[in-house]
Structure formats: structure tokens, C-alpha cells
Amino acid sequence: MQSNRRETLKLIAATALGAAVAPLSVTPVMAADKIRIAMVAKALGNGFFDACRDGGLEAAKELGNVELIYTGPTTATAEAQIQVIDALIAQKVDGIAISADDTNALVPVCKKALSRGIKVISFDSGVAPDGRIMHLNPSNNELIGAKCVQMMAKTLKNEGEVAILSATAQATNQNIWIEEMKKEWAKPDYAKMKLVATVYGDDVADKSYRETQALIKAHPDLKGIIAPTSVGIVAAAKAVVDAGLVGKVYVTGLGLPSEMKGAVLAGATDTFAIWNPIDLGYSATMIVAALVAGTATGKAGTSVKAGRMGEIKIGANNDAAMADPFTFDKSNIEKFAKIF
Amino acid sequence: MSVSEPMAETPLSHTAAPKPEAAEVHGQPTPEQPTPGQQTAASPAPANQSARYTVLDRKPFRLIDLMLTWEMILVLLLVAVIAMNTSISPYFLDVYNLSDATVNFSEKAIVALTMALLILVGEIDLSIAAIIALASLIMGLASVAGVGTFGLIVIGLAVGAVAGAFNGFLVTAIGLPSIVVTIGTMSLFRGIAQVVLGDQAITKYPQGLQTLGQSTIFSLPPLPNSFFIFVVLAIVTGIVLHRTTIGRRLYAIGNNPVAARFSGIRVDRIRFVLFVLSGLASGLAAVLLTGRIGSTRPNIALGWELEVVTMVVLGGVSISGGSGTIPGVVLAVFVLGLTTFGLSLVNVPGIVINVLLGALLISAIAVPLVVRGIMRGLGR
Numbered sequence: 270m271q272s273n274r275r276e277t278l279k280l281i282a283a284t285a286l287g288a289a290v291a292p293l294s295v296t297p298v299m300a301a302d303k304i305r306i307a308m309v310a311k312a313l314g315n316g317f318f319d320a321c322r323d324g325g326l327e328a329a330k331e332l333g334n335v336e337l338i339y340t341g342p343t344t345a346t347a348e349a350q351i352q353v354i355d356a357l358i359a360q361k362v363d364g365i366a367i368s369a370d371d372t373n374a375l376v377p378v379c380k381k382a383l384s385r386g387i388k389v390i391s392f393d394s395g396v397a398p399d400g401r402i403m404h405l406n407p408s409n410n411e412l413i414g415a416k417c418v419q420m421m422a423k424t425l426k427n428e429g430e431v432a433i434l435s436a437t438a439q440a441t442n443q444n445i446w447i448e449e450m451k452k453e454w455a456k457p458d459y460a461k462m463k464l465v466a467t468v469y470g471d472d473v474a475d476k477s478y479r480e481t482q483a484l485i486k487a488h489p490d491l492k493g494i495i496a497p498t499s500v501g502i503v504a505a506a507k508a509v510v511d512a513g514l515v516g517k518v519y520v521t522g523l524g525l526p527s528e529m530k531g532a533v534l535a536g537a538t539d540t541f542a543i544w545n546p547i548d549l550g551y552s553a554t555m556i557v558a559a560l561v562a563g564t565a566t567g568k569a570g571t572s573v574k575a576g577r578m579g580e581i582k583i584g585a586n587n588d589a590a591m592a593d594p595f596t597f598d599k600s601n602i603e604k605f606a607k608i609f
Numbered sequence: 610m611s612v613s614e615p616m617a618e619t620p621l622s623h624t625a626a627p628k629p630e631a632a633e634v635h636g637q638p639t640p641e642q643p644t645p646g647q648q649t650a651a652s653p654a655p656a657n658q659s660a661r662y663t664v665l666d667r668k669p670f671r672l673i674d675l676m677l678t679w680e681m682i683l684v685l686l687l688v689a690v691i692a693m694n695t696s697i698s699p700y701f702l703d704v705y706n707l708s709d710a711t712v713n714f715s716e717k718a719i720v721a722l723t724m725a726l727l728i729l730v731g732e733i734d735l736s737i738a739a740i741i742a743l744a745s746l747i748m749g750l751a752s753v754a755g756v757g758t759f760g761l762i763v764i765g766l767a768v769g770a771v772a773g774a775f776n777g778f779l780v781t782a783i784g785l786p787s788i789v790v791t792i793g794t795m796s797l798f799r800g801i802a803q804v805v806l807g808d809q810a811i812t813k814y815p816q817g818l819q820t821l822g823q824s825t826i827f828s829l830p831p832l833p834n835s836f837f838i839f840v841v842l843a844i845v846t847g848i849v850l851h852r853t854t855i856g857r858r859l860y861a862i863g864n865n866p867v868a869a870r871f872s873g874i875r876v877d878r879i880r881f882v883l884f885v886l887s888g889l890a891s892g893l894a895a896v897l898l899t900g901r902i903g904s905t906r907p908n909i910a911l912g913w914e915l916e917v918v919t920m921v922v923l924g925g926v927s928i929s930g931g932s933g934t935i936p937g938v939v940l941a942v943f944v945l946g947l948t949t950f951g952l953s954l955v956n957v958p959g960i961v962i963n964v965l966l967g968a969l970l971i972s973a974i975a976v977p978l979v980v981r982g983i984m985r986g987l988g989r
Contacts, residue, residue: 340956340958341959343959343963344908346906346908347902347906347909348898348901348902349959351713351901351902352953353953353959355709355712356950356953356956358706358709359703359710359950360698360954361700371902371906372810372812373812373904374810374812374902374903374904374906376903377823377901
């Protein structure tokens with residue numbers, strides 16, 4: 270009796286496991302002649318990386334002989350990402366594109382992948398140079414600065430007073446971008462468009478909102494506000510809407526489509542920009558495929574063809590910038606607001 | 610549980626049972642313990658027979674007992690996992706791949722050993738991952754200040770032990786429940802790391818520490834250092850728990866701390882030591898993990914406490930204390946580690962793996978209880 274019970278118990282335990290794993294055993298084994306490229310996200314369940322995956326799938330379809338494996342850890346920690354890469358090394362994928370959770374911690378495992386002939390690049394968030402062939406930035410400072418000024422000029426037809434609403438006065442990224450904006454601004458095209466003030470909202474929604482109100486009061490002829498920060502741009506647009514100045518003052522800069530949808534539909538923002546994750550995933554996949562095929566080396570000073578994104582130049586430290594930021598307006602905001 | 614069989618012919622007195630204070634605890638308790646009803650029915654000591662009986666030192670070995678343990682179910686589960694992984698991926702049965710796979714769970718498995726002891730005595734330590742973060746932080750600060758590899762190892766272990774002692778003090782001296790204490794220290798210890806580091810990382814570590822965390826002790830078979838340490842510690846813990854009086858005391862405390870105290874066991878002192886050991890094991894995990902990834906971030910080892918508790922519970926250690934074995938925990942470590950690795954090999958998303966592991970844990974715990982309930986119902 271006793272042993273019968275236990276036998277049953279064991280059987281049930283074994284059956285339960287069998288049932289749990291049975292559906293997986295039918296996973297098709299991938300064709301051996303395909304190039305297998307893994308795209309590793311910082312963490313799964315993040316809309317930004319899901320959009321990167323869509324771009325990667327587009328590239329894989331275009332190339333025909335590429336199979337894209339989209340994976341990543343469930344928690345955005347270095348050790349979880351290392352575990353994912355170990356599994357990719359074990360199944361001998363041909364290439365890996367990774368957005369790193371930790372610049373340095375991933376170097377040993379990426380080196381191991383490289384030593385086994387796997388082409389490793391980082392995109393979005395980089396691995397230190399030792400651990401990857403090259404790094405793909407979505408954009409670069411020069412392109413971002415220029416883009417902000419160009420968007421404002423297009424909306425205002427090159428004329429009027431403009432102010433900048435930044436994050437903190439010490440914010441490294443924002444200060445570099447403002448420098449680059451001023452370089453673009455020096456061009457003769459923008460002679461009638463004047464920069465009247467730069468204020469700091471400290472990336473706090475409330476402070477950014479009040480700084481915008483103060484700007485509007487201090488400069489009655491103000492026509493535009495450039496906010497190269499995703500917090501500032503939302504707050505500035507809200508302040509413009511609340512002051513009833515839609516159509517008189519335009520806000521542009523860098524923001525997330527999901528947060529900017531309201532401002533664009535209300536008319537406070539004509540255009541704004543941010544890097545497009547679909548293009549980023551597309552380019553990363555194209556680059557890895559080119560490295561695997563041997564048509565690119567990823568070395569500084571060379572360039573790599575990335576399908577519809579054109580030729581991407583590789584600079585110092587094997588860093589590359591994909592393109593200028595992607596512009597969002599009324600025509601595409603609804604679609605991208607769902608993505609990120 | 611007591612093995613109190615009448616054995617009239619054996620002229621053995623109590624001297625044959627050298628540890629009377631732990632006599633009620635024998636060998637390896639299994640989930641299939643006789644009910645109290647069966648127990649009294651099975652051990653009537655008729656007064657007209659010999660009044661003398663023997664309490665055996667341990668249960669006599671019978672093959673059937675071995676076949677019917679929780680460990681046996683885990684062995685079958687492990688065989689099933691290995692068979693499944695081999696069939697779904699051609700890359701699974703590869704020495705180097707398996708070696709890489711062990712690295713990813715060895716640090717957690719080391720902490721699982723001390724966690725098993727704590728849960729066995731009815732306590733729990735949920736702050737282990739936070740202790741790892743704190744130990745890694747202090748090691749990082751020391752490394753930046755120029756401390757060498759050996760010094761960093763000592764610091765990592767010491768921070769772990771001190772943090773564990775703090776938990777132990779709150780539980781034993783102040784008398785707070787360990788689950789409350791360690792949820793608190795979980796926030797406290799990781800909070801310190803978050804305050805100090807913000808969104809920064811410490812990445813300056815000496816090569817010696819990185820070698821410790823990244824290399825193998827032998828090259829063939831490739832046995833990673835962390836895995837080797839785990840195996841050695843598992844053997845030591847197993848011997849202490851199953852072959853010494855210390856181990857018996859732990860079972861006694863887990864089954865009934867009050868009775869254990871009246872039997873002369875220094876319950877609080879043992880609890881305190883176990884918390885220190887848990888901290889020490891977390892410190893060791895911090896040393897190995899920091900060396901392996903060469904970087905300290907505030908989110909290091911995030912969520913490990915749940916993975917470690919899963920290993921222990923799947924290993925058959927009763928969450929209410931009093932039963933469980935080290936071989937069971939070791940088997941569970943392999944079942945979980947190899948399931949995760951095998952499913953990753955065919956690129957099952959980590960989120961789905963978590964769902965499967967959750968289902969596995971619940972069914973492993975619930976199914977025997979349900980089946981036992983049904984069988985009992987049928988038997989009557």
C-alpha cells in the first residue's frame with residue numbers, strides 16, 4: 270500500500286514535468302545554413318527593445334538567410350544578461366547584438382564569445398571596447414544638436430525668438446547638445462531666429478513647467494521653446510497649452526512618443542525627435558550580418574552598408590552613429606506612441 | 610518518526626544510544642512521514658515483554674526506504690530534465706557548455722546551503738541578495754582605495770558575516786520574527802548600496818579577484834572555481850547535518866524549538882550562528898560574483914533571495930521547518946539550473962522559463978500532498 274502510493278506520487282510528479290515541457294520539444298530545430306543572429310535586450314518586456322526586435326526581423330526578412338533570435342534577461346542585471354549570453358555561446362550562434370546592462374561586467378563573457386568566433390557588437394547601451402567589435406549609437410551629439418535647431422526652424426519658418434529649456438545646468442548630455450545647437454545656429458539660414466534665453470528645469474516636471482511660464486512672461490514675443498530632455502518637453506508643452514498659447518508658441522526637442530502624443534495632437538508641438546528603435550534594431554542586425562558574411566570589418570575608419578539606412582561610418586573606438594534622430598509629428602505619433 | 614522497536618534479545622542499554630538528547634530525531638525525514646495515528650499503532654510496547662528497548666542510532670538501511678524518498682523523485686526529475694534537454698538541443702551534452710552553465714547558478718547554490726539550514730530550523734533569511742550587494746559595495750570601495758585580492762576576499766566575507774550577525778542579533782536577542790527582520794534588512798543593506806552608488810558602477814578590481822571568479826580549478830574537466838567551492842561546501846554541510854549531533858540538534862529545533870530548549874539545546878545560539886553563516890555564505894557569493902563580473906552596481910544579485918528559497922523548497926526542505934536534506938537541495942539546484950539552461954538553449958524567453966519554474970515548484974510541492982490526501986481517503 271505504502272509503496273503503491275509513492276509509486277503513484279512519483280509517476281504524477283514525472284508526468285507533471287513531462288506535460289510542462291512537452292510543448293517545447295516540438296520547437297523546430299533551425300536550419301543549419303542560416304546565419305543565426307541574436308539580439309539581446311537589456312530586459313524583456315520593454316517596448317523600446319520590442320521595437321528594436323521588429324526592426325531586426327525586418328532586416329532578417331530582407332536578407333533572407335538570417336534567423337533572428339530575440340532574447341534577454343527578465344531582470345535588467347549584468348549577471349542575468351551573462352547567463353543569456355552563455356546560452357547563446359553554447360548554441361554557437363553566428364552573431365550577437367547586445368544592449369548592455371553594464372558596460373564592464375559583460376566584457377569577460379563577450380570576450381569569450383569573440384574567442385569562439387561569434388561576431389559581437391553592442392547597440393544602444395555599449396559594452397566596453399574590449400568586449401565588442403563595434404558599438405552602434407542611435408545617433409551622435411552633432412546630429413542631435415543640429416536636428417533640434419532644424420525642427421524649430423522648419424516650424425517657425427526661420428523667424429522669431431526661441432528659448433532653450435534644459436535639464437540641470439550640470440547635465441553632461443544636455444550641455445553638449447546645447448553646444449552643438451549653437452554651432453548649427455551660427456549658420457546664416459537662422460539669422461532671423463534668435464536664441465533669447467536658456468533656462469533649467471532640472472528634469473523635474475513641476476520646475477520645468479514653472480520655468481516655461483516664466484519664459485513666456487519674460488519674452489512676450491517668444492515663438493518657440495527647444496527642450497532637449499524628455500521631461501522638459503512634456504512640461505513645456507503642457508505650460509503652453511495651459512496658457513492658451515497653442516499656435517503662438519511651439520515646443521520641440523527630444524521626447525518619447527507615448528508621452529508626447531497629447532502635446533502633438535493639441536498642437537503645442539509641431540515636430541519633435543528621438544532615435545527610432547525600429548531603425549536601430551534594423552541597422553544592428555544588418556551590421557552583424559555583414560560582419561558574419563565578412564563584407565565589413567567594423568574597424569575604425571571603415572564603413573558598413575546597412576540596407577535602407579545607408580552607409581554607416583565607424584569612428585574612433587569603433588563607435589558608429591546610425592542617423593540623425595527620427596522626427597515625429599501628427600502623421601506618425603499615434604503609431605509610435607503605442608511602441609515606446 | 611521515532612524508531613522505537615521492541616528488541617528484547619539485544620542487551621543494549623542507553624549507552625548504545627550515545628546522544629539521548631536528540632534521540633527523537635533520526636536520519637532523514639521524508640515528506641512521507643507516518644501520521645500520528647500510525648505511529649502509536651506501530652509502537653506498542655507491551656508491559657509483559659521486556660521493559661528494555663533500544664533506540665537505534667539511526668534507521669537501519671533498507672533499499673526500499675531509499676527508493677521512496679523525495680530525493681528519489683528529484684533524481685527522476687533530473688533524469689527527465691537531462692533527457693528532455695538532450696532531445697531538444699544538440700548543444701546540451703557538451704562539457705564546456707555544461708561547465709559554463711554551472712557558473713550561472715553556483716553562487717546562488719552556495720547560499721542555498723545555509724538557507725536550507727535556516728529554513729530547517731524554522732527561520733528564513735530574505736536579505737541574502739542585499740547582503741551580496743552590500744558586501745560587493747564595500748569590496749568595491751576598498752578596491753578603489755587600493756586593497757589587494759586577498760584583502761578584498763577577507764572584506765567580502767567579513768561584511769557578510771557582520772550583516773548576518775546583525776540579522777541574528779535582531780532575531781535572537783530582540784526576538785523579532787526572522788521574516789520581518791530580513792525583509793527590513795533587505796531594504797536597508799541594498800539601500801546603502803543604492804545611496805552610495807546611485808547610477809554609478811565600481812569597475813576597478815584587481816586581476817586576481819577576477820581570475821577567482823572567472824577561471825576553472827582544473828582545465829579538464831573544466832570545473833569552474835565557484836562550482837568546485839559549492840561542491841565542497843555541499844559535502845561539508847551534508848556531513849554536518851546528517852552525520853553529527855549538530856545536525857540532529859537542527860532537526861530538533863526545527864521540529865519543536867521549545868522541546869529542543871528543554872532538552873538542553875542552546876536554540877538561540879544555534880540560530881544566531883546560522884544567521885552568521887548565511888551572511889558569510891552571501892559574502893562568499895559576493896566575492897565570487899564580483900570577481901566574475903568585475904563590476905558592482907546597486908542592482909547586483911537582484912531577486913536572488915527568491916531563487917535561493919526556490920532551490921531549498923524544491924529540494925524538499927519543509928518551509929515550516931524540521932525536515933529536509935542537503936542531497937535534496939543539491940539535486941534541486943541541478944534540476945533548476947539545468948532546466949533553465951536547457952530552455953535557454955532553445956531560446957525560450959526568460960519570462961516563460963520563470964512561469965515554468967513556478968509551475969514546477971508548485972506542482973512538486975502540491976502534487977504529493979494532494980496525492981497523499983486522495984490515497985488516505987481511499988485507504989479508509
